[in-house]
Amino acid sequence: MKKSLLLLVFIMLTTLIQAQDFRFDEMTYSPQKTVFRLFAPADAKTVKVRIYKEGLGGKPFKTVPMKYQDGLWMAEIQGDLQGRFYTFDMGRGECPGVFAKAVGVNGKRAAIITLSDTNPDGWTTDQRPVCKSPADLVIYELHHRDFSIARSDAQHPGKFLALTEPWAIDHLKSLGVNAIHILPSYDYGSVDETRLADNKYNWGYDPVNYNVPEGGYSTDPYRPDVRIREFKQMVQALHQAGIRVILDVVYNHTYDIDHSNFQRTYPDYYYRGERQEVRGKRIPEATDISLTSHLSPLTSYSNGSGCGNETASEQPMMRRFMLESVKYWINEYHIDGFRFDLMGIHDIETMNQIRQMVDTIDPTIFIYGEGWSAGSCAYPNELLGMKANISKMPGIAAFSDEIRDALRGPFSDDTKPGWLGGVPEEESLKFGIVGAIRHPQVKMKKVNYSQKPWAQEPTQMISYVSCHDDMCLVDRLKASIPGLNKPLTSDLIRLDLLAQTAVFTSQGVPFMLSGEELLRTKQGVHNSFESPDSINHLDWSNKAKYPQVFEYYKNLIALRRHHPAFRLGCADLVRKHLEFLDAPKGVVVFRLKNYAGRDDWRNIIVILNASTSAQQLTIPAGSYTVVCRDGVIDENGLDTLSGTAAVVSPQSALILHDN
Ligand code: CA
Numbered sequence: 297m298k299k300s301l302l303l304l305v306f307i308m309l310t311t312l313i314q315a316q317d318f319r320f321d322e323m324t325y326s327p328q329k330t331v332f333r334l335f336a337p338a339d340a341k342t343v344k345v346r347i348y349k350e351g352l353g354g355k356p357f358k359t360v361p362m363k364y365q366d367g368l369w370m371a372e373i374q375g376d377l378q379g380r381f382y383t384f385d386m387g388r389g390e391c392p393g394v395f396a397k398a399v400g401v402n403g404k405r406a407a408i409i410t411l412s413d414t415n416p417d418g419w420t421t422d423q424r425p426v427c428k429s430p431a432d433l434v435i436y437e438l439h440h441r442d443f444s445i446a447r448s449d450a451q452h453p454g455k456f457l458a459l460t461e462p463w464a465i466d467h468l469k470s471l472g473v474n475a476i477h478i479l480p481s482y483d484y485g486s487v488d489e490t491r492l493a494d495n496k497y498n499w500g501y502d503p504v505n506y507n508v509p510e511g512g513y514s515t516d517p518y519r520p521d522v523r524i525r526e527f528k529q530m531v532q533a534l535h536q537a538g539i540r541v542i543l544d545v546v547y548n549h550t551y552d553i554d555h556s557n558f559q560r561t562y563p564d565y566y567y568r569g570e571r572q573e574v575r576g577k578r579i580p581e582a583t584d585i586s587l588t589s590h591l592s593p594l595t596s597y598s599n600g601s602g603c604g605n606e607t608a609s610e611q612p613m614m615r616r617f618m619l620e621s622v623k624y625w626i627n628e629y630h631i632d633g634f635r636f637d638l639m640g641i642h643d644i645e646t647m648n649q650i651r652q653m654v655d656t657i658d659p660t661i662f663i664y665g666e667g668w669s670a671g672s673c674a675y676p677n678e679l680l681g682m683k684a685n686i687s688k689m690p691g692i693a694a695f696s697d698e699i700r701d702a703l704r705g706p707f708s709d710d711t712k713p714g715w716l717g718g719v720p721e722e723e724s725l726k727f728g729i730v731g732a733i734r735h736p737q738v739k740m741k742k743v744n745y746s747q748k749p750w751a752q753e754p755t756q757m758i759s760y761v762s763c764h765d766d767m768c769l770v771d772r773l774k775a776s777i778p779g780l781n782k783p784l785t786s787d788l789i790r791l792d793l794l795a796q797t798a799v800f801t802s803q804g805v806p807f808m809l810s811g812e813e814l815l816r817t818k819q820g821v822h823n824s825f826e827s828p829d830s831i832n833h834l835d836w837s838n839k840a841k842y843p844q845v846f847e848y849y850k851n852l853i854a855l856r857r858h859h860p861a862f863r864l865g866c867a868d869l870v871r872k873h874l875e876f877l878d879a880p881k882g883v884v885v886f887r888l889k890n891y892a893g894r895d896d897w898r899n900i901i902v903i904l905n906a907s908t909s910a911q912q913l914t915i916p917a918g919s920y921t922v923v924c925r926d927g928v929i930d931e932n933g934l935d936t937l938s939g940t941a942a943v944v945s946p947q948s949a950l951i952l953h954d955n
Pocket of ligand 1: 402403483484485486487489504510511512
């Protein structure tokens with residue numbers, strides 16, 4: 297009796313598949329046979345795989361029951377299934393599995409294709425553009441429709457392919473950005489791919505198939521290979537232009553619960569919430585990595601995303617899923633970076649494991665995220681990827697709401713101004729300028745949101761004043777500062793350029809919303825996630841209307857890229873070389889001294905003046921060259937200045953250097 301029990305335990309231990317060894321290989325094709333594997337509960341009544349000729353409609357021509365074996369449900373179908381579609385069904389409704397790599401229209405069914413057939417010519421020699429430090433990145437956040445939908449010469453407006461077109465590449469290259477952060481580009485649910493002529497718009501924060509490009513951005517969502525090939529063509533064209541591609545990943549929630557692929561394969565496994573003990577089942581610990589763990593059902597779902605649910609990255613298979621998905625986008629699509637939506641929902645351990653895994657492929661792949669959630673999470677705060685915990689996540693950055701809101705005013709109220717509108721937020725701005733690190737001259741007590749520095753290195757802070765969320769810069773300035781709420785004025789342009797000067801001379805990693813260089817407006821709409829193109833589109837005619845704006849952005853970016861003093865990339869160097877000088881109210885002045893970062897320029901002085909009057913400042917005696925003044929930047933010099941007095945015009949930046 298005792299012997300047989302021991303034998304049983306031995307068999308159980310040797311057949312358990314461990315999560316860390318697991319691969320989500322849900323479909324393995326060969327011309328002779330196709331093997332299906334699904335992670336679904338051991339006690340599921342039946343699990344079936346159905347094979348279809350079409351990606352939508354029609355009846356299955358084959359339905360095969362799957363068998364439970366070694367922690368997974370398996371089926372093997374003989375014959376050549378190339379070009380066919382399939383779904384899994386464990387009693388919760390059909391779905392393409394959690395890790396479909398190709399799908400039919402609207403992502404309802406997975407497709408059997410050969411991925412290497414989707415590679416554009418030259419794909420195997422495609423190379424990631426060089427980037428030595430994240431501090432060297434200039435990130436441009438872009439939505440496919442915003443960028444190209446209103447462009448009259450676009451061949452493929454609103455599609456992945458628009459970013460392969462000469463006008464697009466020329467614009468990005470001349471602006472000087474070297475990384476494009478694309479808003480959700482995996483298959484999402486809110487745009488019906490069978491009705492693309494309706495031109496429905498969505499940001500795409502409603503994930504359906506995490507590992508397949510969105511069909512709405514392809515020229516044919518019905519053909520599974522097309523979206524994959526076109527996505528790769530986009531990456532390839534950007535890489536050839538020296539531009540990295542960063543993916544916005546939204547693992548923190550799904551479009552909904554009942555229809556999600558997670559819920560339809562392993563109910564209640566992937567989500568957080570209240571669990572009820574059921575006889576014979578138990579709540580597994582985060583350290584429990586066997587696939588055969590039994591789970592009691594959730595009695596309620598936590599909603600840390602504000603979108604109705606939150607995923608449980610601490611669950612071994614959810615963690616595994618995220619790791620594998622990130623790896624897949626790097627290897628299959630040559631992705632160069634990841635922006636984690638609501639990273640504060642994910643646990644620190646998962647984020648660190650992702651960083652470590654990515655390092656084994658290429659440590660220059662950049663990882664950053666929103667260091668917050670949109671509601672309270674069913675997991676301890678101190679274990680989550682929150683901004684305050686960034687020091688526990690080396691090599692991972694977070695957005696700084698300190699510098700953003702210091703400049704333009706609080707997220708919670710669009711009508712409230714920030715430093716640009718005369719609010720004394722100098723210390724919060726300084727905190728952003730040093731890159732959220734400890735710096736002896738930043739008085740943390742006066743910093744808006746953080747009581748202590750949260751970044752170990754300045755490259756852990758994303759420096760920005762606007763992103764797709766909330767108002768773009770022009771709209772925010774108009775909404776919050778009296779006198780600007782009328783057609784574009786020179787005051788508004790001055791403040792716009794001043795704001796970006798603070799961002800691009802900051803030691804954090806600079807980030808801008810696409811179209812700000814064209815004085816973009818969303819007509820005052822704050823949350824434009826499903827506003828029509830007429831609100832979200834870039835108005836390209838502004839490029840000719842306000843040439844000085846584009847020119848300033850371009851020269852500002854070039855100034856940063858040409859001068860390592862602005863991107864030291866190391867906390868000790870920032871503390872050593874960056875010093876703030878005394879300045880009157882409304883003015884922030886800093887000096888990058890003694891050839892910071894081996895810069896050609898010995899000392900650089902940046903004077904940022906938000907006040908409505910000209911200000912005279914005392915600066916260290918020297919013989920200076922003026923490179924930025926009154927909304928114009930010229931690295932070769934606009935003027936010279938000798939002595940200890942510098943005068944900065946109202947609402948503008950002055951940048952000088954000696955030698
Ligand atoms: Ca879709």
